[in-house]
Amino acid sequence: MTLRVLDIARGTSVDGPGLRDSIYFAGCHHACEGCHNPQSWDMNGGREMSDDEIMEILRYDDFDVTFSGGDPMYRAADVARLARRIKAELGKTIWCYTGFKFESIVSDPHFRCLLEAVDVLVDGPFVLAERDISLRFRGSGNQRIIDVKRSLATGAVVLMQQYM
Numbered sequence: 027m028t029l030r031v032l033d034i035a036r037g038t039s040v041d042g043p044g045l046r047d048s049i050y051f052a053g054c055h056h057a058c059e060g061c062h063n064p065q066s067w068d069m070n071g072g073r074e075m076s077d078d079e080i081m082e083i084l085r086y087d088d089f090d091v092t093f094s095g096g097d098p099m100y101r102a103a104d105v106a107r108l109a110r111r112i113k114a115e116l117g118k119t120i121w122c123y124t125g126f127k128f129e130s131i132v133s134d135p136h137f138r139c140l141l142e143a144v145d146v147l148v149d150g151p152f153v154l155a156e157r158d159i160s161l162r163f164r165g166s167g168n169q170r171i172i173d174v175k176r177s178l179a180t181g182a183v184v185l186m187q188q189y190m
Contacts, residue, residue: 029104032065032072032096034083041092042121042146042163043189047084048092053100056125060154062165066096077108084112090119093144099124099131102140109143120144121163125151128172128183146186147172162189 030052035041041048053069054061065071084091091112098105105122112118122144124131131137131149141147148164148171156166163171176184 027077027104027107028074029077029080029101029108030070030072031075031080034080036083036087037089038092040163041094041123042090042119044090046090046092046121047087048094049080051093051095051098051101051105054096054125055100056097056151058125058152058154060157061152063095069100071096077111080108081111081115084116084118088116090121092121092123094123097125098122099126099137099140102137106140106143109140113143119146121146121148123148125149128170128177132178141174142178144174147174 032050032052035048037045038048039045050066052066052071054067057067093105109120112120124147126137126149128147128149131141148169150169153166153168156168158167171186171189173184173186
């Protein structure tokens with residue numbers, strides 16, 4: 027089992043609270059104006075990494091994990107498989123960044139498998155006109171930091187107020 031990975035930023039503090047390992051997956055069709063990572067748009071970018079290779083890095087670093095990209099939702103089933111393994115073997119908290127909105131993800135079984143495997147979702151495309159460098163863990167004001175488990179339980183988006 028492999029995934030297309032652009033990079034793994036080890037011990038970063040910008041993609042969620044505390045030190046984290048951020049896995050940047052290849053591929054994105056949102057093409058947001060002003061994207062800070064346009065090299066991630068290529069679906070065939072980066073390199074193939076096995077689940078075992080990724081797990082070895084995560085196990086060694088022992089940090090919580092963030093999925094970014096590109097957009098992990100374009101590889102939802104494969105990334106969900108990795109997320110379930112991270113949870114089962116390492117017990118780590120997982121954040122996931124996506125240009126899709128929670129409301130469309132939750133109603134799409136293809137995407138929902140990944141949604142159900144993560145703890146926090148930062149949703150929505152980057153909007154250059156709403157860019158705000160004072161925001162924590164997001165680039166533009168339209169993006170939301172969502173408590174996935176509580177949102178799924180209540181049937182409504184529950185924001186993580188401590189980060190908004």
